[in-house]
Amino acid sequence: SYEFNSNVWKGKTEFNTGLFLGGEFVDGSDKETIDVINPTNGKLITKVSLGTKADVDTAVKLAHKALETTWGLNAGGAERAAMLRKLGDLMYDHREELAAIEALDNGKTFGWALDVDITFSTDTIKYYAGWADKISGQTIETDEKKLCYTRHEPIGIVGQIIPWNFPLLMLTWKIGPALATGNAIILKPSEFTPLTALRMAALIKEAGFPDGSVSFITGYGHIVGEAISSHMEIDKVAFTGSTLVGRKIMEAAAKSNLKNVTLELGGKSPNVIFNDADLEQAVGWAAHGIFWNHGQACCAGSRIFVQEGIYDEFLKRFTERTKSLKVGDPFEVGVDQGPLVSKPHFDRVMGYIKSGIEQGATLHHGGAEHTGDGFFVNPTIFTDTTPDMKIVQEEIFGPVGVVIKFKDEDDVVRLANDTVYGLAAIVFSQDINRALETAHRLKAGTVWVNCANQLHANVPFGGFKQSGIGRELGEYALHNYTNIKAVHVNF
Ligand code: NAD
Numbered sequence: 316s317y318e319f320n321s322n323v324w325k326g327k328t329e330f331n332t333g334l335f336l337g338g339e340f341v342d343g344s345d346k347e348t349i350d351v352i353n354p355t356n357g358k359l360i361t362k363v364s365l366g367t368k369a370d371v372d373t374a375v376k377l378a379h380k381a382l383e384t385t386w387g388l389n390a391g392g393a394e395r396a397a398m399l400r401k402l403g404d405l406m407y408d409h410r411e412e413l414a415a416i417e418a419l420d421n422g423k424t425f426g427w428a429l430d431v432d433i434t435f436s437t438d439t440i441k442y443y444a445g446w447a448d449k450i451s452g453q454t455i456e457t458d459e460k461k462l463c464y465t466r467h468e469p470i471g472i473v474g475q476i477i478p479w480n481f482p483l484l485m486l487t488w489k490i491g492p493a494l495a496t497g498n499a500i501i502l503k504p505s506e507f508t509p510l511t512a513l514r515m516a517a518l519i520k521e522a523g524f525p526d527g528s529v530s531f532i533t534g535y536g537h538i539v540g541e542a543i544s545s546h547m548e549i550d551k552v553a554f555t556g557s558t559l560v561g562r563k564i565m566e567a568a569a570k571s572n573l574k575n576v577t578l579e580l581g582g583k584s585p586n587v588i589f590n591d592a593d594l595e596q597a598v599g600w601a602a603h604g605i606f607w608n609h610g611q612a613c614c615a616g617s618r619i620f621v622q623e624g625i626y627d628e629f630l631k632r633f634t635e636r637t638k639s640l641k642v643g644d645p646f647e648v649g650v651d652q653g654p655l656v657s658k659p660h661f662d663r664v665m666g667y668i669k670s671g672i673e674q675g676a677t678l679h680h681g682g683a684e685h686t687g688d689g690f691f692v693n694p695t696i697f698t699d700t701t702p703d704m705k706i707v708q709e710e711i712f713g714p715v716g717v718v719i720k721f722k723d724e725d726d727v728v729r730l731a732n733d734t735v736y737g738l739a740a741i742v743f744s745q746d747i748n749r750a751l752e753t754a755h756r757l758k759a760g761t762v763w764v765n766c767a768n769q770l771h772a773n774v775p776f777g778g779f780k781q782s783g784i785g786r787e788l789g790e791y792a793l794h795n796y797t798n799i800k801a802v803h804v805n806f
Contacts, residue, residue: 317360317416321646323425324415328514332363334370334533335516337377338526344369349506349534354422354654355644355689363509366534368542371501375548377527378472378499385525387469387497392448399444399494402522406437409518413511415646417483420510422654422690423608424645435770436487439788442772443491446793450496461805467797469497470575471550474543476536476564478556479505479656480611480712485555486512490529491772492792493553501530501549503540507657509533536560544568551575553795555613557710558735558781577785577795579613579777581710582738585731586616586767587753589724590624592743596765598632604741604767605716606640606694609652611660613782614739616767618707619718620727626720630698633718634680637694642685654689655713661690664713671697671706676717702733710736724749728756737779741767760786 316329332348333340341364348362381387406413413436414429423432452465473493477485482504493500504512516531532539540560544552544567551574554564558580568574586604588597604616621629645653655661661684668682681695694714700707707717721727731740740759744750754762760778763769770776770788777786785795 317419319415319419319646321425322648323646324411326412326415328412328416330361330416330510331513331517332361334364334366335513335529335531336370336374337530338520340513340516343367343534344373351420351510352657353419354656357658357688357690360419360510363513363533366503366532366539368538370532370534371539371542371546374501374530374532375472375546377530378501379548381525381527382471382499386499386528387471390497390525392450395495395497396444396447398523399440399447399491402518403437403441403444405518405521406433406440406515409514410434410437413483413514416510416514418645418653420508421479421482421656422645424650424653427608432481432484435772436483439484439487439491439772443495446492446790447495450793450797452799457803461803463801463803466800466802467496467793468800470796470798471498472548473498473500473551473553473796474546474549475500475502476540476543476552476554476556477502477504479508480608480613482508483511483515486515488787488792489553489555493796494524494529496793496796498796499528501532501543503532503534503536503543506533506535540564541567545571547572549574551577551796553577555579557581561783578783579785579787580738580781580783581712581736582613582615582778582782583618583708583710583734583736584614584616584739584741584759585734585757586619586741587727587731587743587757588619588621588625588629589742589744589746589749590622591745591749592625593745593765594625594629594632597743598629598636600741600743600765600767601633602636602640606637606652606714607768609655609692610714610716611656611712612768614761614768615712616739616741617711617716618731619716620721620731621718622727623720623722630679630718634696637680637696640694642691642693652694652714654691656690658690660712661692664692664711664715667706667709667711667713667715668692668695671700671704671715674704674706676700676704676706679718681714702730708734724753728753732758735781738782739763
């Protein structure tokens with residue numbers, strides 16, 4: 316159990332620290348544990364079970380049993396909808412506790428965790444509750460006295476592997492559509508942030524999902540994640556994380572049973588600000604675009620392209636806005652940015668800052684670690700970059716933005732599309748024709764016009780190019796989790 320006594324939330328939580336298998340919390344097969352570290356002070360929060368390949372095999376057996384008896388085609392849409400609705404209600408009832416666990420484990424501020432992570436997670440579950448009894452096929456007339464109808468059947472056993480940046484939110488984006496369509500789930504949270512998943516597992520049980528329909532296995536990617544993606548009896552793997560690991564997942568899927576794969580991967584999103592933008596609006600959203608969630612967002616607007624006519628004024632105001640961000644304890648009122656998630660990630664981000672300086676960019680603001688024992692990095696701005704620099708090409712996944720001057724629309728479209736990624740893009744212009752023309756020329760799965768980082772349960776999200784395959788959220792995500800069967804009838 317853990318007692319929170321901060322100035323934003325006082326309360327207690329009980330962590331389950333075992334693997335969630337067959338509706339119970341159990342030790343892993345080899346009884347090993349993994350430390351969960353508080354990124355704000357570097358201290359141990361708790362230890363959770365370290366899953367193994369044998370635990371994945373157990374989860375598969377339990378999932379088969381559930382699909383044959385109480386779940387899959389044996390549970391009606393209305394029944395699944397009721398369970399998901401109940402789960403959404405339970406999450407709402409426990410919203411402050413879930414937000415506190417998320418802030419503790421991940422380092423994001425309690426306020427953001429509550430307003431964004433937990434609220435959106437709850438909305439996602441309720442949105443898919445609405446779909447669960449509306450999964451339907453078509454009737455298609457073929458020849459005279461013959462017809463065909465289609466069924467959208469659950470794929471079966473789906474493995475889901477998620478990252479640490481939005482631990483509960485990514486979990487709900489995955490389980491919402493998979494449970495609405497009746498699949499059995501074996502999910503692995505990130506080894507850095509397993510705690511909200513484990514709290515959520517208890518709520519899933521309370522909501523009435525049958526034993527074995529949902530298993531959560533904590534542990535390392537190269538062990539549990541690899542066991543999931545290469546398993547011969549897991550029918551699909553849905554992954555959110557880096558492009559590097561996405562490639563390994565696809566390879567493992569191809570080498571095993573050719574399982575269905577969806578990938579939500581990295582990004583290096585451009586934010587294009589034209590001379591005719593509302594400057595104050597653009598400054599505010601640009602800061603949100605890159606510094607939201609401490610830059611640990613796949614869609615972070617990390618390359619900020621500013622047209623030459625407003626470049627100096629933009630940079631001045633953007634720097635002032637960046638300086639005003641308060642870095643500190645995520646449980647303090649008024650703090651905008653907590654620590655990065657872990658020591659390895661802190662080292663990685665500091666390494667990128669060093670590389671920017673070494674490759675000749677100007678460190679315009681920030682660049683240093685913040686005081687304290689935690690993994691804090693101050694919001695950072697680079698200027699005078701060249702397109703080949705690592706800080707321009709690679710996903711830093713931290714509070715580090717580059718501001719780049721451009722001449723005209725053709726120039727910026729070329730620069731913005733000069734990346735292997737294609738997750739999201741942002742455009743600021745008060746000329747609707749220019750804004751939309753640019754939006755259509757940018758190679759990205761999402762384009763925000765005069766805003767940034769807007770995500771909704773009913774709007775699809777996913778990447779072009781090496782940012783992924785498939786879409787999450789909205790009706791589209793349901794297609795990730797169903798097999799379409801055509802039944803031909805001769806009468
Ligand atoms: P990561 O790829 O290192 O890890 C993601 C998950 O994969 C973790 O659970 C990890 O344990 C597991 N994993 C690691 N190696 C594995 C292997 N060989 N086989 C199977 N699983 C393995 O990513 P991260 O550092 O946790 O998260 C950051 C990345 O996630 C960034 O690249 C970010 O852009 C991406 N992301 C994308 C989206 C999106 O919707 N496109 C959303 C959030 C994060």
